[in-house]
Amino acid sequence: MRSVSFSRKLPSRAQPNSLAALPNFRRGETCLARKLKLLGLFLLSVGVCAQAQSPTYGLGRAPTAEEVAAWDIAISPDGKELPAGSGSVAEGEELYVQKTCFVCHGLNGTGATAPRLIKRDVGEVDDPWDYGRVLPIRSPYATTVWDYINRGMPLGLEGTLTPDEVYSIVAYLLFLNDVIEEDMVLDQDSLPKIEMPNRTNFARVPDWFPGQPRLEGYPY
């Protein structure tokens, strides 16, 4: 049991000495205020640690395992929540028409009203980022593609695709973008292992803690 992660992170990230070296905290008052704030947070987190062992209010009920399973549609990059099932490129190609994906996204994944699904025609590029903001090529993880189609497609009939259908459509879109071979079958084991071209090719959001400036030294 622990309270919050800044109880662990603050000492390493926010030593008073390193804070004093940052331009924004050179002014005496701000620096003192900040130290007091950090001390307060530390004490707060200690307090939370000591008391968060049992529920205080006793409100709410425990969900059943079935409820959690039915609601939990968030898929992590490691794919641990992916359901059983599988799908192929060929099945996905059929479903792309059958489920009317093409009406909004175009027969070739572009040229219609909804966001394009096929990488921009820029030839060979050094940086796969240059294929554009196109989910099945830009996304660092294939799980994001699976998750979004599963939760948000097709428009007006969201949540109606079976796991097999979602695996198939993801396979087709990844094949269209030259990420996987035509004979690949996707399932809960193979999908998270796909090496998307931008897998490490993006900037992480910054670690956040209370009272943090958005970017040190910006813009002057």
Added chain:
Amino acid sequence: MSSKQSDRREFLKRGAALAGGLGLAAAKPASGQLPDPEGMIVGTDELVGYGKRSRFENSQRIPHGGRHSPDAFGLDFHIAAPLQESVGVITPSSLHYVGTTRGSFVPDIDPAKHRLMIHGLVDRELVFTMEELRRFPSVTRLHFIECAGNRSRSSHTTVQETHGMTSCAEWTGVLLSTLLEEAGVQDGGEWIVAEGVEEVKGASTIPINKAMDDCLLCYGMNGEAVRPQQGYPLRLLVPGFEGIFNVKWLRRIKVVDQYYMTYNDYGHLTQDPATAALGYQIGPKSVITFPSGSQRLPEPGFYEISGLAWSGGGKVARVEISTDGGRSWQDADIRGEPQPMAHTRFSMNWTWDGNECELQSRCTDELGQVQPSRAQVAAFWNQPPDQVRVKGQDNSIQPWRIDSDGNVHNAIS
């Protein structure tokens, strides 16, 4: 009571009302020089039950970003608030800006059937009804929300177009930390995934530090229930973070061990760490709402310059105003007590001499962060000063040019 007596009472009541009206009319000055009202607003059951503004007040939201809203299917897209007519710091709920992750129908949710689930890396998974959530200790706080796309362009003519994708309301609800402590966050619970119940089930990944610091689960907005366009019956407020994190129609909080890279998270992806940082927590920002673009000063003379300032980093500490295009600055008055991550009204007494001039405002927050000019942004990114592209969320200074005829224009080139 017989029906005759009842009629008699009704007659007496009406007579009294009539007499009251006559009394007011009789109190009118004999000179007759003061303007009369246009007439009377007739009372109706509807007006008694839920009031409405004067027919002479017509402040309206507008579709933002060039997409018609609602469209032919009734889908809502982005809608901007009329900041040019705002007074004080609270945006009326009916005029609060609206953002959607894609064009969407606003879900029609029966609060008696709505549930919030907290699960994942917790000691006790929990499901709450709205009634149970209202039994928790509550907090009420002023907070702004701002869309990542709230970006001034030279083609924009009014402050509604340049800055209307932000609003500020008084929010009431339960601290997310209260519920997370109730559930007991386990070791390794570094993030939460918050998810709505609308058709696309919009979800965002939020750091546990923020979740435990000041996030709110809101059922109240400006003294009544949160409006459907704002997430009725329950929305998440992530004070100071970009708009998309403030998940509406909230149904689920999952405590997780890693960044989940939801579709919403993916939408913010960039290759540059500095741009990523600038597209996360909102910077210090301000804008003059009077005089602002497309307004007109009728004559030289006294005016109160007025505007709004805010920051995702905390309270507004200082606002300065320049009337000479940024060459010199004067401290503005702060109206009311600044609140953390809330719109703050500022103003300055000013006499316009009738000459062309340029007004700007500059916000400094309690962390010492200062709102930059577009030239300063260009210098930071080594961009040509005439082709500024503000990366991340745009908090650059908004210039308004006043011509000698009193017309006010957007001075971004």
